Amino acid sequence: xxxxxxxxxxxxxxxxxxxxxxxxxxxxxxxxxxxxxxxxxxxxxxxxxxxxxxxxxxxxxxxxxxxxxxxxxxxxxxxxxxxxxxxxxxxxxxxxxxxxxxxxxxxxxxxxxxxxxxxxxxxxxxxxxxxxxxxxxxxxxxxxxxxxxxxxx
Numbered sequence: 758x759x760x761x762x763x764x765x766x767x768x769x770x771x772x773x774x775x776x777x778x779x780x781x782x783x784x785x786x787x788x789x790x791x792x793x794x795x796x797x798x799x800x801x802x803x804x805x806x807x808x809x810x811x812x813x814x815x816x817x818x819x820x821x822x823x824x825x826x827x828x829x830x831x832x833x834x835x836x837x838x839x840x841x842x843x844x845x846x847x848x849x850x851x852x853x854x855x856x857x858x859x860x861x862x863x864x865x866x867x868x869x870x871x872x873x874x875x876x877x878x879x880x881x882x883x884x885x886x887x888x889x890x891x892x893x894x895x896x897x898x899x900x901x902x903x904x905x906x907x908x909x910x
Contacts, residue, residue: 770814770823777827777843779868780852781860785887789852790828843872848881853902855886856894865905882910 778786787809788799794813809828814821827842843849849872853860869882884906886897
């Protein structure tokens, strides 16, 4: 960190964003966050129970940015519980598993609608297809989610 960056962090973050990570059970939400935060990969991740969150500070140009990342459980029994954490979110990262057509259908049928119902249409949504390294097991065609993103994100 150079002197300018250090100075900007002493004054506190210039920008702060709440980002919710959504998706079905087992799509790799926690693994993506761990990779982003620590540059580590978990072959056998643990399942999130309820909601976990962490704060990550980054510098973009000369601006300090604080990201509060909310890792939500994807299990059916936690869906009503986790939606209460969507309030005041600036963005959602909606994750699906490229090897599971069902996880993509749940993005289409549930996750984006549930998020928009709470935060409205002004929050940003990013769609992430995970497990792209498992080419032989791929069940979601690139064209399928690109068309979906054009019309629904």
